Every structure is written in C-alpha cells, then in structure tokens.
Amino acid sequence: MIRIILTALTLAVTMMGAANAQSDLVKRGDYLVNTIMTCGNCHTPKGPPAAIAGKEFSGGLSWDEPPFKVTAPNITSDKETGLGNWTDADIKKALRTGTRPNGVQLATVMPTDFYGVISENDMNAIVAYLRTLKPIANAVPAPIYKMPQVHRAYPGSEKPYTEAMMSDPVKKGFYLATIGHCMECHTPFGTRGRDFAGSLGKGGAEFPGPWGKSISRNITSSKTAGLGDWTDAEIKTAITQGKRKDGTPLKPPMGFPHYAKMTDADLSAVITYLRTVPAKE
Numbered sequence: 001m002i003r004i005i006l007t008a009l010t011l012a013v014t015m016m017g018a019a020n021a022q023s024d025l026v027k028r029g030d031y032l033v034n035t036i037m038t039c040g041n042c043h044t045p046k047g048p049p050a051a052i053a054g055k056e057f058s059g060g061l062s063w064d065e066p067p068f069k070v071t072a073p074n075i076t077s078d079k080e081t082g083l084g085n086w087t088d089a090d091i092k093k094a095l096r097t098g099t100r101p102n103g104v105q106l107a108t109v110m111p112t113d114f115y116g117v118i119s120e121n122d123m124n125a126i127v128a129y130l131r132t133l134k135p136i137a138n139a140v141p142a143p144i145y146k147m148p149q150v151h152r153a154y155p156g157s158e159k160p161y162t163e164a165m166m167s168d169p170v171k172k173g174f175y176l177a178t179i180g181h182c183m184e185c186h187t188p189f190g191t192r193g194r195d196f197a198g199s200l201g202k203g204g205a206e207f208p209g210p211w212g213k214s215i216s217r218n219i220t221s222s223k224t225a226g227l228g229d230w231t232d233a234e235i236k237t238a239i240t241q242g243k244r245k246d247g248t249p250l251k252p253p254m255g256f257p258h259y260a261k262m263t264d265a266d267l268s269a270v271i272t273y274l275r276t277v278p279a280k281e
C-alpha cells in the first residue's frame with residue numbers, strides 16, 4: 001500500500017517537474033521571440049494598437065524587391081493558415097535552414113541565415129512558445145520568387161551554440177546579436193550580399209518605409225564613426241528607447257519596444273560583444 005502511494009507520489013512529482021520544465025521552456029521562448037528576436041516586428045500586422053489587438057503573429061509586413069515579393073506569414077497555431085499542421089521538426093528546419101516542409105526556400109528577409117547558431121534549448125523554447133499562440137485564421141498572399149533563394153549562414157552561426165559556450169560574455173553577446181540579426185541591418189551590401197567580411201557593423205544600409213528613409217548607423221568600436229566613445233548606458237538607451245547619445249530620436253525598423261523588454265544582463269552582453277567589433281570609419 002505504502003509502496004503504491006509512494007509510486008503515485010513519485011509519478012506526480014515527476015509530472016509536476018515535467019510541467020515546470022515545459023513552462024520554463026515556454027517562458028524562455030516568449031522572452032526570445034518577443035525581445036531580441038523581434039519576430040512580431042515582421043509577423044504581426046502593423047497599425048494602431050487597437051487594430052492589431054488579438055491578431056499578433058497572424059501575418060505582417062510585405063517586401064517587394066528584385067529577388068522576391070513576400071509577406072511574413074501567419075505563425076500562430078492555426079491549422080489552415082498558420083503552423084498548426086507543421087511538426088516541431090518542420091519548424092526547427094525552417095528556422096535553421098530556411099527550408100519549408102514542401103522544400104521551398106524562404107526569402108532571406110526571414111533571417112534564417114542567422115538562426116543556425118540557436119542553441120538546442122533555445123530552439124525547443126521557441127517552438128514550445130509558438131505552440132501556445134492561439135490559432136488565428138489569416139492567409140497572407142503566396143510568395144513570388146523572381147530568382148532562386150539562397151541560404152548563406154552568417155559567419156560564426158553555422159553550428160548551434162551550447163549553453164557552456166555562453167558562459168563567455170563575448171560569446172554570449174555574439175550569440176544574442178546574431179539571433180537578433182543586428183549585423184544584417186548594420187552592414188552594407190557588397191558585391192555578393194552583405195559585406196560581413198569587409199564592413200561588419202559599418203552601417204549605411206537603407207530602410208525605406210512609412211517613416212521616410214532610415215539609414216543604419218555605424219555600431220563598430222570606432223571612436224569617431226561608431227560607438228567607441230559611447231558609454232554602456234548611452235548604448236542601452238539607443239537600443240531600448242530609440243534615442244541617440246545627443247537625444248535625437250531614431251527611426252524604425254529597429255525594434256526598440258521589443259529590446260526594451262530585454263534583461264539588463266543580456267543588453268550588457270550585447271554591448272560587451274559590440275566593443276570587440278573592429279573599428280570601421
């Protein structure tokens with residue numbers, strides 16, 4: 001009798017442990033998706049808050065560029081128009097390699113070139129969180145590809161990081177800046193895509209939008225052109241509040257409100273990494 005009770009107790013405790021582990025995973029996924037990874041910056045419809053209330057992640061911005069015309073799709077758990085019928089493995093493959101379950105390659109606006117680095121635990125967390133998004137039926141226009149889409153892993157992001165690697169503050173900062181695809185926006189185009197080898201973090205990429213046109217800034221360690229003589233606090237204010245050192249406001253599309261919810265430790269890690277980015281004038 002006692003044995004049965006004990007077994008039942010052990011089972012209950014194990015199940016509670018599993019439920020806690022699952023809720024920790026969802027919490028971690030919620031944090032990543034809604035802060036540094038800014039998924040909603042692209043996948044949530046834009047408009048006054050009242051217009052998008054309850055429609056988060058049901059399909060968002062469109063891009064019409066020489067290589068493609070695409071819209072960020074519905075990533076809620078709706079079976080018809082979202083990810084409801086995708087397996088966990090399907091979602092992970094799409095994030096890491098940019099390949100959809102039907103074999104079609106995603107356009108690189110979806111920053112999968114940067115997602116190979118996502119640790120196993122964080123990948124499980126992102127998927128666990130996406131599964132909690134209530135289904136919203138909304139089909140976006142089908143993508144049009146005007147040339148083959150190519151997946152090119154961002155240098156250093158080829159393999160998943162391990163939790164052990166992240167005990168090194170510079171590596172942790174690189175990891176966060178990579179899953180946040182900071183350098184995608186902050187590096188100008190070369191002859192073959194972004195010039196990560198020659199101009200990493202130099203800025204100068206153009207972002208037209210309803211705000212007019214913004215041009216990404218130099219975030220290298222250069223004291224004259226970059227962030228070299230900014231304090232950590234000044235850089236944090238720029239990232240989280242969209243306000244420059246001299247107080248002038250920064251324009252979109254950088255996702256300031258998302259970054260505002262990052263932990264101070266994570267912001268510090270990003271800055272520790274940025275301080276190691278070779279100066280470019």
Ligand code: HEC
Nearest residue numbers: 037038039042070071072073075094100106107109110143
């Ligand atoms: C910079 C904008 C942007 C960000 C940030 C972004 N995505 Fe995307 N995502 C897109 C676009 C655009 C597509 C569609 C590309 C295409 O049709 O080729 C897409 C496609 C997808 C797909 C494939 C869905 C389908 O139906 O084919 C998934 C899954 C996805 N994104 C999940 C995410 C998650 C999760 C995040 C955050 C971790 C994220 N995305 C961040 C723009 C973005």
Ligand code: HEC
Nearest residue numbers: 180181182185207214215216217219238244250251253254
């Ligand atoms: C979607 C593109 C995009 C992404 C992603 C992005 N940025 Fe930016 N960022 C910009 C643009 C554009 C500006 C300049 C806006 C302006 O001048 O009005 C900017 C400005 C900044 C500034 C202000 C610099 C200055 O001199 O005023 C900092 C610091 C910065 N970004 C850091 C980061 C970091 C760190 C990340 C990743 C966590 C990041 N950005 C991700 C586009 C982006």
